Amino acid sequence: MANHILSIEHVSKSFEGLQVFNDVSFAIAEGELSSIIGPNGAGKTTLFNLITGYHIPDDGKIVFEGRNIAGMQPFDIVRLGMARAFQRTNIFPRMSVLENVLTTVITRQKGNLNFVTPTRNLKSAHDRAYEILEGVGLADMAQRLSGTLAHGNQKRLDIAVALALEPKLLLLDEPTAGMSPEERWQTVELVKQLWERLKITMLFIEHDMDIVFGISQTVRVLCYKTLLAEGTPKEISANQQVIEAYLGEEV
Ligand SMILES: Nc1ncnc2c1ncn2[C@@H]1O[C@H](COP(=O)(O)OP(=O)(O)OP(=O)(O)O)[C@@H](O)[C@H]1O
Numbered sequence: 001m002a003n004h005i006l007s008i009e010h011v012s013k014s015f016e017g018l019q020v021f022n023d024v025s026f027a028i029a030e031g032e033l034s035s036i037i038g039p040n041g042a043g044k045t046t047l048f049n050l051i052t053g054y055h056i057p058d059d060g061k062i063v064f065e066g067r068n069i070a071g072m073q074p075f076d077i078v079r080l081g082m083a084r085a086f087q088r089t090n091i092f093p094r095m096s097v098l099e100n101v102l103t104t105v106i107t108r109q110k111g112n113l114n115f116v117t118p119t120r121n122l123k124s125a126h127d128r129a130y131e132i133l134e135g136v137g138l139a140d141m142a143q144r145l146s147g148t149l150a151h152g153n154q155k156r157l158d159i160a161v162a163l164a165l166e167p168k169l170l171l172l173d174e175p176t177a178g179m180s181p182e183e184r185w186q187t188v189e190l191v192k193q194l195w196e197r198l199k200i201t202m203l204f205i206e207h208d209m210d211i212v213f214g215i216s217q218t219v220r221v222l223c224y225k226t227l228l229a230e231g232t233p234k235e236i237s238a239n240q241q242v243i244e245a246y247l248g249e250e251v
């Protein structure tokens with residue numbers, strides 16, 4: 001049986017009377033590259049907010065490596081080994097590319113930066129930050145002001161910042177949103193490469209079905225406040241309920 005890194009168990013969530021999820025359950029196998037799809041407003045980002053502690057479920061459990069994390073603070077969840085890149089990027093535009101990653105590396109390595117941070121730690125943090133930037137193809141832009149990067153590179157930087165947290169589970173909310181077709185495929189290639197190289201579990205939200213079916217091992221469909229279906233790309237693209245509710249005649 002697969003080892004599950006994350007299980008969503010009977011989770012329900014409403015906002016001021018509007019129910020987004022009703023008794024949703026599924027589990028993610030360790031090491032898997034999988035996706036979440038569904039119409040706008042289906043609750044995909046809300047699901048990430050629940051998993052990462054930004055929202056608390058009304059009911060149910062969110063179990064990460066055997067521990068119920070529902071109700072824990074986002075920062076504590078990060079420390080357990082989970083990180084996230086956002087639908088709208090979460091970088092500091094007035095800091096350089098390197099500084100964005102470096103501050104996260106330092107925070108991850110030893111708590112807060114302070115006056116007594118030994119120089120050797122700063123050197124190793126600096127090397128680690130560069131290594132991460134190389135991994136996402138941004139090393140040659142390390143000194144650039146982050147806010148001046150093209151949109152696709154800002155999304156890459158957001159992924160780099162998430163990687164600086166050394167996650168076991170990485171959540172990517174629409175990593176290709178707003179990109180040109182060329183940037184999209186470069187980013188998809190990057191996501192796939194990172195997954196192969198780092199051997200971490202990755203879960204991404206995506207609207208482009210070519211991308212979803214091209215790289216996911218498992219696809220999960222959120223619709224009608226529930227998990228409508230889960231399966232391989234082949235199973236999902238042939239699922240009549242999914243075609244009727246979401247895919248239409250597209251595939
Ligand atoms: N903090 C909040 N307060 C009130 N309602 C919210 C909140 N967050 C999300 N919602 C509502 O929950 C529903 C799901 O929103 P969510 O952003 O999770 O959808 P999504 O599937 O990510 O959509 P998209 O594909 O457009 O990104 C929407 O009706 C949204 O308005």
Ligand SMILES: [Mg+2]
Nearest residue numbers: 044045046087
């Ligand atoms: Mg969303």
